[in-house]
Structures are given as C-alpha cells and as structure tokens.
Amino acid sequence: MATLAPPRPKNYDDTFFKPISLWLTTTDHKLIGIMYMTTGMLAFVIGGVFALVMRVQLSQPNEKVIDASTYNQLVSAHGTTMIFFFATIFMTGVANYFVPLMIGARDMAFPRLNLLGFWLLPFSIIAYFIGFFVPGGALSAGWTGYPPLTEKAFSTSLGTDLWAFSLIIWALSGIMASTNFLTTVVALRAPGMTLTRMPLFVWAQISTSVLLLAVGAPLAGGLVMLELDRQFGTNFFTTQGRPVLYQHLFWFFGHPEVYIMILPGFGIISEIIPVFARKPIFGYASMVAALFGILFLSVAVWAHHMFTVGMNVYVETFFMVMTMLIAVPTGIKFFNWIATAWGGSIDFQLPMKFAFGFMATFLIGGITGIYLSSVPVDTQLHQSYYVVAHLHYVLFGGTVMTIFAGVYYWFPKITGRMLNKTLGEWHFWTVFLGFNGTFLVMHTLGLEGMPRRIVTYPGGFGEEGWGATNTFITLTSFFVAISVLIFLYNLVISWKRGEVAGDDPWGGNTLEWATTSPPPPYNFERVPPVRSHMPLRDLRAEGRIGQGEATKQTVEAPAAGT
Amino acid sequence: MPGRVGVCRRLLFALLLGVAAAALATPAFALGGSGLRPTVPDGVSENGHRIYDLYTYLISPFGIFVFVLVEALLLIIILRFRRSRQRPDYQPPQWHGNRWLEIGWTVIPFLILVVIGAFSFIELQRDFVRPADSVTDLDITVSAHQFGWTYYYPEGFKVNSEGLQATPLVIPTGKLVRMRMQSTDVIHSYWVPDLTGKTDTVPGYDNYMWYKVSQPGKWRGECAELCGTGHYTMQILVQAMTPDDYQAWVSDQVAKAKPSPSASPSSAAGAASPSPSASPGASASPSPSGSPSPSASPSP
Numbered sequence: 001m002a003t004l005a006p007p008r009p010k011n012y013d014d015t016f017f018k019p020i021s022l023w024l025t026t027t028d029h030k031l032i033g034i035m036y037m038t039t040g041m042l043a044f045v046i047g048g049v050f051a052l053v054m055r056v057q058l059s060q061p062n063e064k065v066i067d068a069s070t071y072n073q074l075v076s077a078h079g080t081t082m083i084f085f086f087a088t089i090f091m092t093g094v095a096n097y098f099v100p101l102m103i104g105a106r107d108m109a110f111p112r113l114n115l116l117g118f119w120l121l122p123f124s125i126i127a128y129f130i131g132f133f134v135p136g137g138a139l140s141a142g143w144t145g146y147p148p149l150t151e152k153a154f155s156t157s158l159g160t161d162l163w164a165f166s167l168i169i170w171a172l173s174g175i176m177a178s179t180n181f182l183t184t185v186v187a188l189r190a191p192g193m194t195l196t197r198m199p200l201f202v203w204a205q206i207s208t209s210v211l212l213l214a215v216g217a218p219l220a221g222g223l224v225m226l227e228l229d230r231q232f233g234t235n236f237f238t239t240q241g242r243p244v245l246y247q248h249l250f251w252f253f254g255h256p257e258v259y260i261m262i263l264p265g266f267g268i269i270s271e272i273i274p275v276f277a278r279k280p281i282f283g284y285a286s287m288v289a290a291l292f293g294i295l296f297l298s299v300a301v302w303a304h305h306m307f308t309v310g311m312n313v314y315v316e317t318f319f320m321v322m323t324m325l326i327a328v329p330t331g332i333k334f335f336n337w338i339a340t341a342w343g344g345s346i347d348f349q350l351p352m353k354f355a356f357g358f359m360a361t362f363l364i365g366g367i368t369g370i371y372l373s374s375v376p377v378d379t380q381l382h383q384s385y386y387v388v389a390h391l392h393y394v395l396f397g398g399t400v401m402t403i404f405a406g407v408y409y410w411f412p413k414i415t416g417r418m419l420n421k422t423l424g425e426w427h428f429w430t431v432f433l434g435f436n437g438t439f440l441v442m443h444t445l446g447l448e449g450m451p452r453r454i455v456t457y458p459g460g461f462g463e464e465g466w467g468a469t470n471t472f473i474t475l476t477s478f479f480v481a482i483s484v485l486i487f488l489y490n491l492v493i494s495w496k497r498g499e500v501a502g503d504d505p506w507g508g509n510t511l512e513w514a515t516t517s518p519p520p521p522y523n524f525e526r527v528p529p530v531r532s533h534m535p536l537r538d539l540r541a542e543g544r545i546g547q548g549e550a551t552k553q554t555v556e557a558p559a560a561g562t
Numbered sequence: 563m564p565g566r567v568g569v570c571r572r573l574l575f576a577l578l579l580g581v582a583a584a585a586l587a588t589p590a591f592a593l594g595g596s597g598l599r600p601t602v603p604d605g606v607s608e609n610g611h612r613i614y615d616l617y618t619y620l621i622s623p624f625g626i627f628v629f630v631l632v633e634a635l636l637l638i639i640i641l642r643f644r645r646s647r648q649r650p651d652y653q654p655p656q657w658h659g660n661r662w663l664e665i666g667w668t669v670i671p672f673l674i675l676v677v678i679g680a681f682s683f684i685e686l687q688r689d690f691v692r693p694a695d696s697v698t699d700l701d702i703t704v705s706a707h708q709f710g711w712t713y714y715y716p717e718g719f720k721v722n723s724e725g726l727q728a729t730p731l732v733i734p735t736g737k738l739v740r741m742r743m744q745s746t747d748v749i750h751s752y753w754v755p756d757l758t759g760k761t762d763t764v765p766g767y768d769n770y771m772w773y774k775v776s777q778p779g780k781w782r783g784e785c786a787e788l789c790g791t792g793h794y795t796m797q798i799l800v801q802a803m804t805p806d807d808y809q810a811w812v813s814d815q816v817a818k819a820k821p822s823p824s825a826s827p828s829s830a831a832g833a834a835s836p837s838p839s840a841s842p843g844a845s846a847s848p849s850p851s852g853s854p855s856p857s858a859s860p861s862p
C-alpha cells in the first residue's frame with residue numbers, strides 16, 4: 001500500500017547490501033543460505049534459457065536452428081544445471097536458512113564447514129560451464145552421462161572430464177552439507193525441542209541429508225572410475241568392460257537424488273498447509289514415518305531406470321515392486337495434507353496457492369510413475385517424451401512449485417518485506433497454465449513414439465502431428481519463461497520496497513516466526529518455550545505473543561556467534 | 563444450508579463440464595499421428611498388444627480413479643473451506659489424526675499396487691524372457707552401430723539400414739521372429755512403438771526380443787538411447803510380408819549376396835560380426851553357437 005519507501009522496522013537488517021568481504025567470509029547460516037539460494041536461482045535461469053533454445057529447435061519438424069552436437073550439449077547442460085545446480089542447491093539454501101531457526105539454534109553445528117561446502121560449488125559450476133569453451137564442447141551424452149558414449153573413444157572432448165570433475169566436487173559439497181545438517185539437528189535443538197516436536201520441514205531435511213550422505217559417495221565413485229577409464233584406460237565401463245555397471249552406480253545415486261530434490265519440498269508443504277488452514281498437521285507421526293519409508297525404499301529402486309538393458313525378470317520384478325511400494329508412503333503424505341486442509345479455515349494466500357498447485361500437478365507425476373514402474377509398460381515409455389513429461393511433473397510440478405511456495409512463505413522472514421501480491425497472482429497463473437500446457441501433451445507425444453534427446457524429427461509416417469503438438473509446447477514454454485521473469489522482478493522490487501512484513505505475517509507455528517524479520521545474526525535473544533511441534537501457536541493461544549514476551553526485540557547485533 | 567448446496571451444484575456442473583469435454587475430445591485423441599495419443603500404441607506384435615492391455619485396462623482405470631478422486635478432493639477444499647466464505651467465528655476442528663483413515667489410505671493403495679504388480683509380473687514372465695528354441699521360427703541378429711542397424715539373416719545375407727531413410731527389417735507374418743540384439747560401439751535401443759516395447763543393444767552381451775505379427779505392413783521407429791550426434795538419424799523400418807512374399811524376398815537377397823562373396827565390408831565393424839551368418843538355411847534352428855556369446859569381448 002505504501003507508495004513511498006515505507007519506514008524500516010526496528011533493527012531491519014538489509015542483509016543483501018553487505019560488503020563483499022562479509023559475503024566471502026561469513027559463517028552465518030542465513031547469509032550462506034541466501035548465497036545458496038541465489039546461486040540456485042541463477043542456475044534456474046541459465047537452465048531455463050537452455051530449455052527455451054531446445055524448444056525453439058523442436059518447434060517444427062526438420063528444424064535447423066542448432067545442430068545435433070549443440071543440441072546434445074544443451075540437453076545435457078539443461079538436465080545437469082537444473083538437477084545439480086538449481087534444485088538441489090536451492091533446497092540446500094532453504095534448509096541452511098531455516099533448519100537452525102526452526103530448531104532454535106544459533107547457527108549450524110559446523111559454521112566453517114558450511115562456508116567451505118558452499119564455496120566448493122562455484123568451482124563445480126564454473127568447471128562444468130568451461131566445457132562449452134573447449135574444443136569439442138561440454139558433456140553431450142545427457143545428464144546421466146552413460147558410457148561407453150562418455151568413454152574416450154566416443155567423447156574425446158575435455159568437456160566430459162570437466163563434467164565428471166564438476167560433479168565429484170558437487171558430491172563432496174553435498175556430503176559436507178549433509179553431515180552438517182544432521183549434526184546440527186542432533187546437537188543444537190533448543191530446550192524442549194524433542195524429536196517429536198520438530199517441524200516436519202526439519203524431519204524432511206534429515207531424511208534428505210541421510211540420503212545424500214548415503215549416495216553422494218557412490219556417484220563420486222562411479223565418476224572417478226569413468227575418469228580412470230578416460231585417463232588411464234582402466235576399462236571399467238568401456239566396450240571391453242561393463243558399461244551397465246556404471247548405470248547401476250549412477251542410478252544408485254540418481255533415484256535417491258530425485259527424493260533429495262523433493263523431500264524438502266514435502267517439508268515446505270507440510271509447514272504451509274497447517275498455517276493457512278489454521279489446523280494442526282494431520283498425522284504428524286505418519287508423516288515422519290512416511291519420510292523414512294520413502295528414504296529406505298528409495299535406495300532400493302534404482303534399476304527401474306534400466307528395465308530395457310536386459311536384466312533377469314526376477315530382478316526386474318524386485319525393482320518394480322519396490323518402486324510401486326514408494327507410492328504408499330507418498331500417498332500417505334498426500335492424504336494427510338488433504339485431511340489437514342479439510343474442514344480448515346483456509347486463507348488462499350500465495351504460499352497456499354502454490355501448495356495446492358503443487359498437489360494438483362505433482363499428483364500427475366506420481367500416477368505416471370506407477371505406469372512407468374510396470375516393467376512391460378515401461379519398455380514402451382522408457383526414454384520417450386512420456387518420461388520427459390513425467391520427470392517435469394515431479395521436478396517442476398514438485399520441486400519448483402514447492403520452492404515457489406516456500407519463497408512466498410519465507411521471503412518476509414528473509415527480507416522483512418512481503419512479496420507483491422498482484423505480481424504473485426500473475427506469476428502463479430502464468431506458471432500453472434504454462435507449465436501444464438508445456439508438459440501435459442509431452443505425455444501423448446511419448447505415447448506416439450517420440451524419443452527424448454533427439455535434435456529433430458522428420459515429417460512423414462503419421463508424424464505430421466508431432467509438429468503441431470511440438471509447436472504448441474514451444475509456445476506455452478514461453479509462458480513459463482514469462483512467469484519466471486515476473487517472479488524475478490517481484491523478488492527484486494519487493495526486496496527493495498515491498499510492504500514491511502513484521503515478525504510473523506502469516507500467524508506461523510514454528511520458531512522462525514518468533515524472531516525478527518530478518519533475524520539477527522545470532523537468531524534468537526531468547527528462544528521461546530517449546531511444548532509441542534507448534535510452539536508459536538501455543539504462545540498465541542496463551543496470549544503471549546504481541547506483548548513482546550516471546551519476541552524480544554533486539555537492537556544491537558553482536559558479532560556472529562562462534 | 564443453502565451455501566453448501568450452491569457449492570455442490572457448482573462443483574457438479576464443473577465436473578460434468580470436464581467429463582463432456584473429455585468425451586468430446588477422446589475421438590480426436592484416439593487418432594494416431596495426431597500427437598495426442600492417450601495410450602501406448604496397440605501393438606501389432608502379440609507382446610505389444612499385451613502391453614497395451616496392461617496400460618489401458620489394468621493401470622489406467624486405477625490411475626484415472628486416483629486422479630479424479632484426489633483432484634476432486636482438492637477442488638472441494640478450494641470451494642468449501644475458504645476463510646473468506648466462512649462465518650467469522652468459524653473454528654476449524656483441531657484433528658491430529660485418525661487411525662482408521664490413516665490405515666485406510668495405506669492399505670487401499672497397497673492393494674491396488676499388488677494387483678498392478680501381479681499382472682505386470684505375469685506379463686513379464688510371459689513375454690520378456692528369451693523365447694525358447696521350440697517356439698522360435700526365425701532368428702535374426704540386430705547389430706547396432708553409430709549410426710545405423712545391420713540385420714543378419716540366417717541365410718547368410720545381411721541388410722544394412724543407415725541414415726534417415728531406413729531400409730526395412732523384413733519379417734514374415736505369423737512367425738515368431740526372435741531377435742538377438744547387439745551393439746558394436748555404444749548403447750543403442752531398438753524401438754518400433756507400433757509393434758512392441760524397446761530393447762537396448764549393449765556392447766558386451768546379447769539381449770533378446772521378439773516380434774510376432776499377423777498382418778503385412780510397415781511400421782516405423784527409431785533409436786531410443788542417445789548414442790551421439792547421429793542419434794536422431796537411426797530410424798527404423800520394419801516390414802512384415804506374407805510367408806510366400808518373404809521367401810521370395812529372401813531368395814532375392816541371397817541371390818544378390820552370392821555374386822560377390824567378398825561384399826561383406828572388412829571394416830572395423832566387421833570385427834564384431836555376429837555368428838548366425840555362419841549357418842545358411844537353418845531358419846528354424848537356434849543360433850548355431852547355441853548359447854549367446856558376447857560379441858565384443860571374449861573375456862570379462
């Protein structure tokens with residue numbers, strides 16, 4: 001409402017405009033969290049630009065905007081950027097910012113390790129992108145980088161080595177962050193914050209960290225073996241070796257990685273729905289149990305990405321059954337969310353809108369996942385546009401929508417200002433329609449027989465229809481691009497002159513709302529008492545919020561805790 | 563409660579509208595080649611037909627049921643439980659859980675999955691093991707390379723398919739054609755959607771797939787595993803002929819291959835030349851070497 005610069009809240013801490021030296025050396029989990037999120041957002045934009053170029057190339061049959069080699073590099077870079085550099089990194093940033101706050105800690109358990117873990121990432125990312133400037137270009141075998149195609153005999157470019165190097169560093173960084181999260185949650189919880197009172201977002205981050213800790217090393221191991229092949233001719237995965245072994249190692253990481261990207265999102269949704277429905281989460285215990293069910297099952301499903309490489313049918317059956325079983329805990333979470341909202345007094349603010357947008361779309365990804373898990377059916381769907389549709393329904397409809405929900409929810413805490421509502425509505429509807437327009441018909445293209453990762457498709461043989469559908473997809477994908485621009489614009493202007501948020505604009509349940517927005521470097525002067533998994537709601541019920549009882553304002557910010 | 567009735571009516575209307583739109587759209591979707599096919603193709607080959615059945619009659623009913631159920635619940639929540647439409651003193655019930663509900667939505671999905679899993683397993687054992695020699699009518703070796711396919715026939719000739727204009731793999735109708743899938747370089751994947759699912763060709767070991775087609779025709783497909791810059795050019799054409807036409811075609815090919823016995827190129831790919839070509843005329847017998855032998859690497 002305020003047109004001129006609104007008055008700054010007391011002790012408003014304009015985090016973004018700190019000197020560079022502070023950004024480089026800070027061990028404050030909140031600043032590191034912001035750096036993670038900024039890095040992730042940059043990667044999202046870069047990966048999105050790659051996607052748009054691919055879409056232009058695919059808009060017509062026999063299109064020649066880019067050549068096959070460029071296309072293969074772009075598709076690989078889009079996947080790598082989105083998965084490793086955007087989704088995982090952004091979620092790590094959210095967790096970095098909010099896990100310590102939500103458990104009432106002053107910082108992460110190992111603040112310097114936190115800093116190191118973050119600063120490995122620029123090396124990882126830059127190493128990958130240097131690949132575009134070396135002769136032969138960047139990785140061009142898809143984000144999965146299967147040998148023998150990635151072996152020296154078939155990919156001579158240094159770009160492939162840079163990709164492997166990049167991901168090894170990335171895995172190292174992820175292992176550091178995971179160790180840090182787990183230690184923080186074990187060691188630094190506020191008095192009263194027993195395990196059963198932890199917010200579900202924290203539980204989600206625990207399961208994510210356990211997963212990354214378990215599967216980061218196998219990824220790095222597989223890539224080291226690939227590099228040994230390439231540099232020293234060890235023949236692990238060459239045509240003389242066992243190329244499929246790489247697939248086992250890669251997917252032992254790769255499938256859990258899917259959950260590494262989505263479980264924090266589940267956590268975000270579990271925080272948002274109770275707040276905006278004014279109801280406690282339905283089935284807290286089964287929500288936690290479901291997280292761990294997903295965790296354990298997800299390390300035993302990897303070969304569902306390999307149903308066509310030729311395995312024994314009983315092995316395939318094992319992986320099929322385990323994959324199907326994952327739908328059970330996922331279903332539990334879904335129905336618990338629905339039951340939480342059911343009968344509520346729901347305020348459809350933007351975070352809640354995105355939460356519902358997430359449920360409506362992620363559901364489709366979950367259902368197509370059941371189709372894909374059936375081995376016979378998968379032999380038709382595998383490596384087709386059906387899979388591209390499926391993976392975007394879970395990664396975009398899942399991870400990206402939950403990230404948007406989380407940003408609208410927590411932006412006021414991070415910056416002290418609200419995101420603009422009108423722009424937010426525009427963002428929601430353009431992304432919701434654009435996303436579904438882009439990816440829904442990819443299912444039918446795949447069913448029609450269009451394989452993924454092809455630079456172009458010929459006319460003829462009843463494929464004329466592919467052209468029309470692809471043109472439609474390309475058009476709607478620009479809707480998504482516009483929506484992202486609106487979002488970015490909103491972030492920038494709202495950070496500068498958005499409406500002042502106050503400490504607790506939504507009537508939150510968890511501890512981060514007990515401190516100022518943004519929180520001081522030490523997070524809390526006094527941590528409020530914790531008597532349930534909704535400590536702030538308890539205080540509100542007792543009428544102790546608003547009297548400055550729980551949220552003691554602090555003016556002088558002492559040096560960051562050591 | 564007039565408010566609630568109104569909401570329900572609106573909801574019903576929305577649902578009806580959706581159903582009507584879907585019903586109108588279905589015939590259009592069902593047209594192959596529209597780019598809007600709603601199911602996997604109804605495979606012309608027997609195994610592909612059974613995959614279609616699984617997709618359409620087993621998984622889809624459950625899938626559509628869950629989809630409609632959950633989306634309807636979400637829609638009802640959106641319409642019925644808005645704070646802006648509630649009395650200002652409305653106090654939402656503070657449920658923390660309900661054991662029977664929670665057991666219900668654990669067990670029912672589980673049972674659905676048991677059904678889907680069981681039928682998939684039956685189909686898996688039936689169509690996804692290497693067909694026995696006794697049921698096999700014809701053995702063909704499909705060898706993939708960057709960027710094309712070579713088909714080795716038991717009569718000793720081979721057909722090379724390269725480039726966007728694919729040369730057909732010719733098979734007889736009514737016969738079970740067992741295909742031994744090999745690669746001489748990277749991993750490729752053989753996929754003709756209108757016949758059946760895909761099978762990877764992996765250097766180092768053999769995979770098997772089969773077609774049994776009852777009517778003559780031509781179907782297209784292409785490589786489904788990214789294999790390099792020419793990946794999209796690895797088009798596939800399969801042509802089924804009546805057994806008589808097929809015999810005539812084979813004789814033709816044999817005659818063409820005879821005059822120049824040295825025609826088989828002694829290129830690098832030739833080093834991995836598969837063995838079936840060694841047994842001319844043994845059309846009904848399994849591959850001569852008996853057990854599958856790794857084509858590229860003799861030892862681990």
Ligand code: HEM
Nearest residue numbers: 051075076079082087142143388395396452453454477480
């Ligand atoms: C505007 C939004 C997006 C568009 C238009 C888009 C488009 C595409 C297209 C067309 C492909 C398939 C290319 C091919 O197989 O030839 C693809 C692949 C992929 N996309 Fe996206 N995408 C978008 C956003 C995302 C996001 C947000 C993520 C993840 C968080 C993501 C992850 C992936 C992955 C992992 C692949 C597979 C890459 C590979 O085959 O190696 N995409 N995308």
Ligand SMILES: [Cu+2]
Nearest residue numbers: 255302304305
């Ligand atoms: Cu998976």
Ligand SMILES: [Cu+2]
Nearest residue numbers: 785787789793
């Ligand atoms: Cu290929």
